[in-house]
Amino acid sequence: MTPIHTVTDDELLANFMERIEAGEKIEADDWMPEEYRVTLIKLISMHGISEIMGALPEKEWVPRAPSLSRKLGIMSKVQDEMGHGQLLLRVTEDLLLPYGKNRGDLMQDLFKGDLKFHNVFHMETKTWADAGIIGWLVDGAAIITQTNMLKASYGPYARALQRICAEEVFHAQHGESIIMALAEGTDEQKAMIQEALNRWWESLLMFFGPASKETTGSSKQDLTIKYKIRTKTNEDFRQIFFDKYIPRILALGLTIPDPTIRFDEESRLWTYQQPDWEEFKKIIKNKGPRSQARLNLRKTSYEYNAWVRDALSATVT
Amino acid sequence: MAGEKTFYQEYEVFSKRTQNSAFQHQFSLLAPNEDMALIMAQENFMRREPVADIWIVNRRDVRKMDREEKKTLARLDNKEYRLTKGYGYLKKKWRHYEQQVLDEKEILSWGGDRK
Amino acid sequence: MNMTESTLDKDYKEAVISLLFQLADDDFLYAYRGSEWLGLAPHIEADVASSSISQDSMGHAAMYYKLLEELGAGKADDLAHIRPSSERKNSILTERANGEGFYMETPLYDWAYEVVRSYFYTQAKKVKIDSLCQSSYRPIAEAAVKVKMELYYHKLHWETWFKQLLNSTDVAKQKMTEAIARVMVDFGDVFSYGNQKQLIEKCALIDTEEELKSNWKMNLDPVFAVLHVEVPAIPEKAVRNGRNGEHTKDLDEALLTLSEVYNEDPVAIW
Numbered sequence: 001m002t003p004i005h006t007v008t009d010d011e012l013l014a015n016f017m018e019r020i021e022a023g024e025k026i027e028a029d030d031w032m033p034e035e036y037r038v039t040l041i042k043l044i045s046m047h048g049i050s051e052i053m054g055a056l057p058e059k060e061w062v063p064r065a066p067s068l069s070r071k072l073g074i075m076s077k078v079q080d081e082m083g084h085g086q087l088l089l090r091v092t093e094d095l096l097l098p099y100g101k102n103r104g105d106l107m108q109d110l111f112k113g114d115l116k117f118h119n120v121f122h123m124e125t126k127t128w129a130d131a132g133i134i135g136w137l138v139d140g141a142a143i144i145t146q147t148n149m150l151k152a153s154y155g156p157y158a159r160a161l162q163r164i165c166a167e168e169v170f171h172a173q174h175g176e177s178i179i180m181a182l183a184e185g186t187d188e189q190k191a192m193i194q195e196a197l198n199r200w201w202e203s204l205l206m207f208f209g210p211a212s213k214e215t216t217g218s219s220k221q222d223l224t225i226k227y228k229i230r231t232k233t234n235e236d237f238r239q240i241f242f243d244k245y246i247p248r249i250l251a252l253g254l255t256i257p258d259p260t261i262r263f264d265e266e267s268r269l270w271t272y273q274q275p276d277w278e279e280f281k282k283i284i285k286n287k288g289p290r291s292q293a294r295l296n297l298r299k300t301s302y303e304y305n306a307w308v309r310d311a312l313s314a315t316v317t
Numbered sequence: 318m319a320g321e322k323t324f325y326q327e328y329e330v331f332s333k334r335t336q337n338s339a340f341q342h343q344f345s346l347l348a349p350n351e352d353m354a355l356i357m358a359q360e361n362f363m364r365r366e367p368v369a370d371i372w373i374v375n376r377r378d379v380r381k382m383d384r385e386e387k388k389t390l391a392r393l394d395n396k397e398y399r400l401t402k403g404y405g406y407l408k409k410k411w412r413h414y415e416q417q418v419l420d421e422k423e424i425l426s427w428g429g430d431r432k
Numbered sequence: 433m434n435m436t437e438s439t440l441d442k443d444y445k446e447a448v449i450s451l452l453f454q455l456a457d458d459d460f461l462y463a464y465r466g467s468e469w470l471g472l473a474p475h476i477e478a479d480v481a482s483s484s485i486s487q488d489s490m491g492h493a494a495m496y497y498k499l500l501e502e503l504g505a506g507k508a509d510d511l512a513h514i515r516p517s518s519e520r521k522n523s524i525l526t527e528r529a530n531g532e533g534f535y536m537e538t539p540l541y542d543w544a545y546e547v548v549r550s551y552f553y554t555q556a557k558k559v560k561i562d563s564l565c566q567s568s569y570r571p572i573a574e575a576a577v578k579v580k581m582e583l584y585y586h587k588l589h590w591e592t593w594f595k596q597l598l599n600s601t602d603v604a605k606q607k608m609t610e611a612i613a614r615v616m617v618d619f620g621d622v623f624s625y626g627n628q629k630q631l632i633e634k635c636a637l638i639d640t641e642e643e644l645k646s647n648w649k650m651n652l653d654p655v656f657a658v659l660h661v662e663v664p665a666i667p668e669k670a671v672r673n674g675r676n677g678e679h680t681k682d683l684d685e686a687l688l689t690l691s692e693v694y695n696e697d698p699v700a701i702w
Contacts, residue, residue, distance in 0.1 A: 059471045061693075063468060063689050063690050064689055067509045068490065068508060068509055069494075071490055075487050076487055079364075079487070082483070102325070127693075159344075185701055186697060189700060297472070300538050300539070307601075307603050308604070310601060311597055312350075313349065315353075316326065347477060349596075353592065356585075357477040357481040361481060
């Protein structure tokens with residue numbers, strides 16, 4: 001009898017890294033190093049729950065949207081956000097299987113403050129223009145980070161992102177359409193966008209995360225690059241955002257609320273006023289202006305109708 | 318360990334765009350039973366495309382391949398005898414007999430009207 | 433009788449406009465209440481699915497407002513946003529809040545009420561639409577044929593929820609039974625044409641109130657038989673009749689929210 005060769009973890013890891021280097025896709029049932037699984041869970045659960053929490057600030061404007069077609073457009077957009085949350089939580093749940101955790105646990109992690117959501121969704125919305133800025137610039141920022149991961153080594157995430165990015169194109173245009181109407185509207189409407197831009201600018205810069213972990217003490221960008229989940233750094237993303245959106249913001253007659261911002265021809269980079277990264281740390285610890293209110297909204301509705309989930313458990317065969 | 322009782326099951330959703338197209342896997346969703354899965358499927362995954370039919374499959378009923386089994390899928394690229402390209406010389410032969418070769422395009426056109 | 437706008441006599445036109453306001457306002461308020469649920473449904477997949485029904489319904493309302501605009505009743509967006517509650521013709525059922533609390537703060541929305549209201553409303557809408565497909569006013573008949581296409585899904589969706597929750601735990605049965613009672617209290621004007629009953633029925637725009645009520649019950653009978661429950665009786669007389677512009681404070685609050693931005697400048701383009 002030939003002795004059976006037991007595959008060691010080192011060999012599995014070497015084989016895994018070879019597959020990733022060769023551009024192969026890793027699937028949910030495949031062997032993967034713990035570090036890869038944990039990195040994915042952190043990234044995708046945060047992405048997913050941010051979609052779910054991100055539905056709330058825009059949802060504030062759903063009933064108030066100022067025409068029948070705007071009401072329809074924003075309803076459909078917020079529905080998509082919930083839909084993106086569904087896709088991403090499904091991907092996360094399959095990764096959580098070895099730990100025996102499920103969607104209910106993710107919700108509890110959110111309520112306990114262990115599962116964070118994006119800084120932008122902790123902020124207050126004040127006028128209809130905020131709904132426009134969110135669609136135009138927050139979704140624009142999200143498109144930049146998400147398209148970079150369309151070729152992610154983890155197949156289920158890449159496939160979810162394919163669906164998400166296709167819809168983001170609609171979202172960006174939905175936002176542009178709101179902004180365009182205001183930009184071409186009355187003086188009050190124009191002022192409304194400028195105020196909203198001023199309100200959201202710092203949050204937009206923060207959206208991409210700190211340039212390095214020295215800024216805030218932690219960053220997962222190194223691991224995600226190592227495992228070919230993404231290829232660009234936080235700062236790369238921010239620079240792309242400036243490239244794409246600064247000319248458009250200026251073209252509409254708006255002012256960037258940062259007098260120092262300029263494009264450096266030599267380095268081909270934008271120099272700009274750093275946002276307050278201490279404030280960023282506070283915000284993502286659920287100490288932002290609307291963090292607790294939105295968590296409370298989510299938690300109340302989740303718990304108040306828990307009986308529905310209990311009832312349907314009785315129908316499981 | 319699971320902090321909450323899980324009552325949801327994973328359902329795989331398949332759909333076809335038109336009556337003539339083949340079923341395609343879309344995504345998975347959580348539902349307590351297949352009737353619930355069915356009423357949620359289209360609006361979760363096919364909000365912007367035509368749908369002619371939907372299948373819902375409980376994931377536990379899907380027989381999957383493991384990594385070892387996936388090795389059985391590879392094969393050599395030496396099976397010209399299964400393909401028309403293994404018989405490419407026939408075109409020249411028929412030309413010699415002053416006849417056109419009956420290639421795939423020609424044969425598949427026979428289902429239409431007689432010309 | 434098959435009439436087009438150019439040949440409408442005064443009474444006929446009045447009947448068409450009255451009926452269209454009832455249909456439009458019903459779907460508009462129903463969709464609005466549905467949209468308040470966005471992000472708050474008890475299950476994410478259900479949240480996504482039910483939002484499509486709110487969108488469809490808002491789309492139906494927009495079609496009716498557009499027909500009114502074509503009849504010279506005013507701009508569709510104005511009709512939806514700036515009419516005061518005394519001019520609204522929706523049924524009380526569609527304006528009722530989803531539960532206690534403002535939608536942005538700590539709303540206590542009841543999914544049982546959502547399911548029962550939606551299911552009963554959808555069944556009522558279905559019998560009306562079936563009848564409207566034969567309406568003497570062709571633009572309404574054409575709109576009804578389109579609306580009917582989307583109602584198959586709405587009905588299947590809410591019927592599934594209704595049956596499953598009534599077939600599950602004691603808690604769910606209790607909540608559903610309470611919700612049925614609350615919905616039925618407001619059901620008195622759902623099939624009412626209000627003060628315009630005679631005119632609307634005479635013009636053959638739609639079946640009579642009595643025919644619709646009986647069709648509604650007939651549609652529900654088989655579902656309730658399986659659940660061993662009696663189809664609840666429709667109140668003989670509405671406490672308030674929304675068709676006559678009699679409404680609750682829930683509608684005033686809804687109008688304040690839904691027209692908040694629009695009213696900042698009703699002539700601006702948004």
